[in-house]
Amino acid sequence: MFSVSEEDHLKAIFKIAEKEKKAVSTNSIAAYMNTAPASVTDMLKKLADKELIQYQKYKGVTLSATGSKVAIQLIRKHRLWEVFLVEKLKFSWEEVHEIAEQLEHIQSEDLVLRLEKYLEFPKFDPHGDPIPNMDGKFTLRSQWSVAELLPGHTGIILGVREHDKSFLLYLNDMKIKLGTSIKVLQKTAYDQSLRILIDGRFENLITKNVAHQLLVKKV
Amino acid sequence: MFSVSEEDHLKAIFKIAEKEKKAVSTNSIAAYMNTAPASVTDMLKKLADKELIQYQKYKGVTLSATGSKVAIQLIRKHRLWEVFLVEKLKFSWEEVHEIAEQLEHIQSEDLVLRLEKYLEFPKFDPHGDPIPNMDGKFTLRSQWSVAELLPGHTGIILGVREHDKSFLLYLNDMKIKLGTSIKVLQKTAYDQSLRILIDGRFENLITKNVAHQLLVKKV
């Protein structure tokens, strides 16, 4: 139906639009995809011709209903494959992104549905990101970052904002994974770094930024 | 490492060479791949430059050691994914080829090894074709076609030579699958068509050609 490159661009636009709520700029797409802005412009023209995006020169883009659907379907496939890789093949959470990046482009509706069933309809991927259902609906849940927890309070890790491999490896070292409990012991007034208790066992110091990347439910 | 198209050409050469033992012709590759002979010539030059094949103009091609390794690795991945699709996702044997054709190009050595382990090191795929191991070695077993069975003798279906969807659907209708027992009741002298007993329950008539496609072990 659509080429890998077309799909990649649609996904990039979706992901950028998710964070910044305004129209997505050419440069932001180029930065996200590690390509030249001129290449993005070419692709935007093509996607606009196919009515996958709304595009006006110099004004940035937004996804059309169809474009959005394609992007969400890709995210759905990506996250389902990540669940498969971690749950079934026993990959670690920092290893699965690149492989899922390829698997998300495999074409077969039936495959996705059967995979989803086989995995018992997971609602979240190994990084805690929601997996959209067949109709593109994401499960919502209330979550806070550890940076928002008050000293003395505890949260259970639901997910991570940062997906960088080195960040995930750093969490592995600290024995932090999904389901881990984090108790905030102390907050430094100066730089908002935090002393935390991990699973009631390990004490550690994390920066404000790290705390911001860790998503928890309050307990 | 190699492009999808390069990989597809190497696999085609391997598959054709498997049947006809001489050097593989440009036209046979074009026919196999549904492309123009001129396109094949272009690709052969590229593969020869990369030392994946031995190629002399007008003389046909043979795979180099490296080319052969790449082709076998693709077949390995294809067949492992087919096992996954049938055993785990409950696809039927006639549905898996197209999907595996895409999955075989996913790049990750680790993925293949983990998948193989997860599937408990299968030696044959859902059509009974052998799955090469990590080192490219295929498991051999003695097998005959039903056409070779003498009347009164019985075989257990190990595999099929023909992979065409309509042929597999025809076998489904006849309740023939891997493991099914086939007893030859009668052979027609005129056209070598056979009356067979399927799993000791259903009697049916098959042509000589169909019998030739059915691979069994003698019991």
Add this chain to the structure above:
DNA sequence: AAAAATATTTAGACAAATCTAAAATTAATT
């Protein structure tokens, strides 16, 4: 509001993978 900086697009080029039509080579047939 003009100048400077930044962002975006256009123009033109290139590599990969394909094609058709014509030319060249090899194989088959009389």
Add this chain to the structure above:
DNA sequence: AATTAATTTTAGATTTGTCTAAATATTTTT
């Protein structure tokens, strides 16, 4: 062995996705 037929290659073109460098538009700063 010469002619015909079949196969294969070459030449030249096309599409897709990318690039760099230059031109243009927009935004920010003075």
